[in-house]
Amino acid sequence: MANWCNARLLVAGPRAEVESFARLVRARPSAVFRGDMLAGEGGDLQADRLTRLDRGLARTGYRFQIRNDDGRAYFTNVSGRFPDLCFVLTFFDANAAPHAGSFFIASGRSRAYLVPDTLVEAVMERHGCAADAGDDEEWRFWEAAWELMDLAEAHWKGVLRGALGAPRGAGAPSTGAAPSHARRRPAAGGRAAAGRRQARRPARRQRGRRR
Template sequence: MSIWANERLVVFGAPTDLRAFSREAGPASGRIDTDRSRVFLPSMEHGEGGDLFSDRTERLTPDLSRKRYHWQSSTDDEGPMVKRVARRHPRLAFILIDSCVDVDLQGGGLYRARHAPERWDVPAEVREALMWRRYDEFGVLADQSGAKKAAALYESENQAFIDMMDLVEFHFTPAAMDWVRSRSR
């Protein structure tokens, strides 16, 4: 049985630089076919719970945009892939976020050209607090049984892991934005 992790790649850059990267990566939004992508690997295309896809590009300021890519993975191909891509696109900043309930992995890294990746994991006490908050919100702690309790447990954990991925993105966003701005001066 494979262990699947949810992955998110957040890319920051000047609009023209990010557009060039996006053309290499795949369509403007939606599902990505890795046969037509010069960024993503075939192992990233299909996951247990969904396929590789991208969100639309967001314009944060006139000179800064952000784009997110999502997939599920049962391999460790992501880090080396992002390092290669960061070298090819030295004016962009990349945040690679991974979340896997089976191995209690909730963290990510900031990748920039010619820099060692910076790693940050959601602290254990924060992970625990988020899980308990979502358990309470979804009624996991209530007196339920069977399928209803299993569904509430699944939804609460899924939302808590999305929360943790958002925290990692939030943690690295200022550094990523500063990196891009320093490259465009």
């Protein structure tokens, strides 16, 4: 049985290079994404609008699913074809540990950040993901999953800014969304109530959904 993980790919660099990358993604067959990434279990690949930044830079992003993999080796290889671009690949796997993490990828090399299990459980508890929750509360699980992906992506903000040569104090390119914990209220019940129940471990979930 195939295991699908949710993924996001942030692409940033010189505007002309980002535009060229986006054209290759749109080509059919795609010169960038594999077939399982173009059409995942929960839907097809989705592309964000290309955003122009200062100093001739730009960014764009993609949301998709990956089958039986976290995508690190594949996109590390892809990055070797685009030496002027930086990539941040973020994943959430509901059925296997580590459940969430991200990779900073550039010029055929990658670095990993895996969200600690303690943080995964804390976020799940904050969103009210009780071990005995039914399907009608599944939205809480995915709200927590999206927050974990936001946190994993934000880990590389300073590294990305430095790699692109941003001046001190400048903001790094991002997907444009504030971290989930900053824009969503915690689930009802509060910290005390969450502490009285066991947090749902993402491995309990067997269905794939994408943001």
